[in-house]
Amino acid sequence: MSPHFRAVALEHASRLVNHGPTVLVTSAHGDRRNVMAAAWSMPVEFTPPRIAVVIDKHTWTRELVVASGAFGLCLPGAALVDLTYAVGQSSGRALDKFARHGIAASLGPVLGMPVIETGCAAWLECRLIREPHTEDAYDTCFGEVVAAAADARIFADGRWSFRDDNAELQTIHHLGGGNFVRAGGVLRAAAP
């Protein structure tokens, strides 16, 4: 465990992904585990905290998620942009991508999903909510967040803080083809 990570209250979990970061989806079942990148996820409910994520039905991740009924979402910081792109370009069916890429993972506290802290801003551990129709028709998987944690240097007291001194932890957002933008440059809207 990273000494910088702190538990995030479940009522604040949706804020971790409210701004649309690209995530790493982690999964495990039996003695197998996997990690892939996903740009397509979003919160769908504040309380209980629920999210949706698109996981193609042909992926190894999807098999593991359905088998275990659980998955993790980890938010890579800017320092992990190469890794994020790499794990999105290959399948883990024939190899362990954690070992292949030297990714240190610990186990989530509730469901035992792999969670990545080094280089990541936050993670969420989720219980799959089975919705066979949307899983089949739209590859859209719903989940309830049952645990979450974040690096206190960038998310604390339920709020993000993007600053010059935490640029390497700032979330990344995939434009396509290996091009990402980094979340930064906070704009404060005027009160309506």
Add this chain to the structure above:
Amino acid sequence: MSPHFRAVALEHASRLVNHGPTVLVTSAHGDRRNVMAAAWSMPVEFTPPRIAVVIDKHTWTRELVVASGAFGLCLPGAALVDLTYAVGQSSGRALDKFARHGIAASLGPVLGMPVIETGCAAWLECRLIREPHTEDAYDTCFGEVVAAAADARIFADGRWSFRDDNAELQTIHHLGGGNFVRAGGVLRAAAP
């Protein structure tokens, strides 16, 4: 119509929202129309281009969307951060938010949804795909993109180009409570 807007090929439509921008959801039915902000949307399929967006069942937007079977998604640029927050904080049930906020809208070419170009980076016109269960259980509405366009100064030939000279058009991503980050600072991942 803005002189800078160009049609986006439907095969590239998912790229407009791949990086998780906050959007303005537009709707119209009969002689009523509305606009609200939504941070929770994502692509779910490249071809045909399909997206999911969370629209609370108690909103006026939801009523209009279900009545017409259509909606628009407009991507506000950084110059519209105050407007985006403002239209997310009030209901359009009793007034026309376009008139209230001085928003110029034209009509989408396929479904006649209001689309906003001034200050926006892009828009997508979507046909609602009725999914009563997910609409009810998760407020999640699926749609097929039937037309899209973008300001060529920031999205052209199927690709985003975030540069110093188009900062006002760069997409915004809501952190919560009126705090947004602007997409910028492109990071190029190494080939795996």
